[in-house]
Amino acid sequence: MRQKCTVLRDTGSPSTTGPFDLGGLRRPSSLAATIEAVGEPVVEVLEMNKRELDDAVRDPRVRAVAPVMPTLLIEPAPHDAETGTTVNHTHTWGVAAVGADTSSATGAGVTVAVLDTGIDAEHPAFAGVDLVQNDFTGSGDGDRQGHGTHVAGTVFGRDVDGTRIGVARGVERGLIGKVLDDQGRGDSDMLLKGIQWAADQGAHVVSMSLGYDFPGLVSSLVDEGWPADLATSSALEAYRANLRIFDSLLDLLRARAAFGSGTVVVAAAGNESRRDVHPDYEIAVSLPAAAEGVVSVGALGEGDSGLTIAPFSNTFPQISAPGVGVLSARAGGGLVAFNGTSMACPHVAGVAALWWERVLADSSPHAAATVTSRLLANADAKAIDSGVAAADRGVGIVRAP
Secondary structure, eight states: OOEEEEEEEETTOOOOSSTTOOOOOOOOSSHHHHHHHOOOEEEEEEEEOHHHHHHHHTSTTEEEEEEOOEEEEOOOEEOOOSTTSOBTTTBOHHHHHTTTTTOSOOOTTOEEEEEESOOOTTSGGGTTOEEEEEESSSSOSSOSSSHHHHHHHHHHOOOBTTBBOOTTTTOOEEEEEEOSOTTSEEEHHHHHHHHHHHHHTTOSEEEEOEEEOHHHHHHHHHHTTOOHHHHHHHHHHHHHHHHHHHHHHHHHHHHHGGGSOOOEEEEEOOSOOOTTTOTTOOOBOOTTTTSTTEEEEEEEEEETTEEEEOTTOOBOOSEEEEOSSEEEEOTTSSEEEEESHHHHHHHHHHHHHHHHHHHHHSSSOOSHHHHHHHHHHTOBSTTBOTTSOHHHHTTOBOOOO
16 A cells, blocks of 8 residues: 655655654764754655655665644634723734834844744735735635634734734745645645745744644544544554654754754644533643644633633633734734634744844844744733633743743
8 A cells, every 4th residue: 555655855864763763963072073063954754665765764864754744724703792802993903912013123133934824915915015925725825714814914014004913023034834724724745845944934923823623534534434533543653753863853953953043833732622521621732832843822811800812712822812802814804803722823933033133233143943932931921810821821921932
């Protein structure tokens, strides 16, 4: 049986040791050896049988191999209430909650990548932004789904009809990787290639409001006639391998950051929890937010005793941000409010851009690790209802410099 797999190659890394297993980076003893050891990651897809898979993982230039998995956008929910969408009709409540409205930083000089369903480049929210689009889905540039436009608006959108929607509205260059098609679906290969492209284009921040579709893979295999237990086992193996290949790619990007500034990768925790059904109905953070080195984001809403965790927000995020009643750009024009960790993630990506501006301007190491440390260290837990568990909200709500 032939299987469609993503292969991650690196000109300077060792081989993996077995099918879907991850090898570690060499630990060079000198700067020259480090430069030689860290190569360029290359993501490709191959149809392989078991023999070819075995040959691939024995290749000294292969870092990891994983079956291609389906991905999908983290579906937001419409927000019907009129409260919690703007503050004094001058900016969204999320912009104020993270402190962007009073920060002197704007994101100037920072490049942000949004990997999503594309963007409505003609929307007034993106006037003056240098948008570099790359379609990995084959469905063409542009956003006919609307999700990517909303997310990008929160990260770096300009004011629309007098309302500020963007956290980092000074960002002048946006990388728009379309890794989900017009139905909001894609696969792991599209996403991995999108991350590689964004890093190669000099992205300081990557925002991802999407997830791996484990249940969808199980269902598709069952529909093909696989027994349920075999389908589940195969999907679990694919999920495990994709976690490892994602970790491996980020490991390579961190190694390359020794010779540049690096990239802060931010991802939504997911919307599968159902605390409104039962307080213990909590689902843990899923891929890609669960990968090592990714800043995972939970969603917050406004409550009577402070900010509270959204009932849908997956548990064990690293940090949280506004994700209920978030007003942002609507594809085709105007504004629309949505709920979701998809809406929380771009708040953190935007604040990361603000911290990048500050870090690049001072004597701190100009590195992604510095920005990530600032994000986590300056989060505010006091603004969150004391009844919210740390496991649900992470270190607190993200705060701008």
